[in-house]
Amino acid sequence: MGASPRGLKFLSWASVLMFGVASYLALVYAPREAVMGDVQRVFYFHVSAGWVGGLAFLTAAVAGVGYLLRGRRSWDQVALSSVEIGIAFTFINIVTGSIWARPIWNTWWTWDPRLVTATVMLLLYAAYLLLRQGIDDPDRRARFGAVYAIVGFLSVPLTFLSIRIFRTIHPVVIGNNDPTAQGAFDMTPRMLQAFLFSLLTFTVIYLTLLWHRTRLQRLSEHVEERKLKLLGG
Amino acid sequence: MLLQTAPAQTFGYMVMGFAVIFGTLGAYLLSLWLRARNLRRDLEMLESTEAGG
Numbered sequence: 001m002g003a004s005p006r007g008l009k010f011l012s013w014a015s016v017l018m019f020g021v022a023s024y025l026a027l028v029y030a031p032r033e034a035v036m037g038d039v040q041r042v043f044y045f046h047v048s049a050g051w052v053g054g055l056a057f058l059t060a061a062v063a064g065v066g067y068l069l070r071g072r073r074s075w076d077q078v079a080l081s082s083v084e085i086g087i088a089f090t091f092i093n094i095v096t097g098s099i100w101a102r103p104i105w106n107t108w109w110t111w112d113p114r115l116v117t118a119t120v121m122l123l124l125y126a127a128y129l130l131l132r133q134g135i136d137d138p139d140r141r142a143r144f145g146a147v148y149a150i151v152g153f154l155s156v157p158l159t160f161l162s163i164r165i166f167r168t169i170h171p172v173v174i175g176n177n178d179p180t181a182q183g184a185f186d187m188t189p190r191m192l193q194a195f196l197f198s199l200l201t202f203t204v205i206y207l208t209l210l211w212h213r214t215r216l217q218r219l220s221e222h223v224e225e226r227k228l229k230l231l232g233g
Numbered sequence: 234m235l236l237q238t239a240p241a242q243t244f245g246y247m248v249m250g251f252a253v254i255f256g257t258l259g260a261y262l263l264s265l266w267l268r269a270r271n272l273r274r275d276l277e278m279l280e281s282t283e284a285g286g
Contacts, residue, residue: 023251027251032240033240034240035240035241036240036241036243037240037241037242037243037244037247038240038243038244038246038247039241039243039244039246039247039250040243041247041250041251042246042247042250042251042254045250045251045254046250049254085261088257088258088261091257092253092254092257092258095253095257096250096253096254099246099249099250099253100246100250102246103241103243103246205258209261209265212265213265216265216268216269216272219269219272219273219276220268220272222276223272223275223276223279226276226279226283227275227279230279230282230283
């Protein structure tokens with residue numbers, strides 16, 4: 001893995017800058033919510049992290065299709081990288097949701113459809129990483145990963161739609177809330193600006209991390225091949 | 234007459250939430266950097282082994 005390409009360097013710096021601005025918008029610029037207080041500020045990154053998780057798992061599914069159709073290892077590298085990033089952001093989404101819920105719902109956890117489906121989705125993709133490691137042959141591993149990523153993606157729309165099709169305590173950001181939802185709020189213009197900028201920022205961060213992680217995976221496979229070649233004589 | 238109540242005092246939870254966000258992102262970035270460093274070292278070692286033998 002040589003020096004980073006110029007495009008990646010630019011994206012990396014853009015990510016850092018945008019994250020700084022997004023943090024300022026969330027922590028300072030956006031007003032304090034009238035009922036929930038400061039904990040509502042977590043919402044901007046909580047939703048953005050959830051968005052990136054879904055996007056990452058979609059990318060993995062598309063890359064899985066790409067691998068099955070074309071057979072090129074680069075598709076598998078993208079899929080694996082994307083799943084790993086998706087897991088990190090989904091973890092952020094779930095844990096920040098729990099922290100927000102403690103003062104608002106008076107509980108760290110409830111068996112709500114959104115919470116359950118999001119957690120199942122996280123565990124599904126964690127299993128993807130673990131199960132891959134159990135397969136030695138690289139082509140079999142890539143094929144398994146591709147099929148798993150495609151089938152596993154079913155959990156993503158289920159998680160997204162869960163608050164729209166089941167009775168839920170979880171608030172809806174876009175659309176009408178369930179009458180039983182707790183913690184819903186109307187966004188002021190400043191809140192909306194902070195929210196939309198956070199979504200954009202996290203998307204840029206995802207693309208940057210995906211590029212870095214895919215390069216890392218390529219390097220890892222290259223080192224493995226060189227090791228095998230050396231051992232083979 | 235409606236009573237105006239102040240927002241809930243939830244600053245500590247906000248700090249906790251952002252600590253998780255920054256901490257997780259920081260840990261992941263560190264993990265990427267460490268893995269890249271270790272792989273580069275492995276590659277250097279392989280190249281010197283191949284050159285020597």
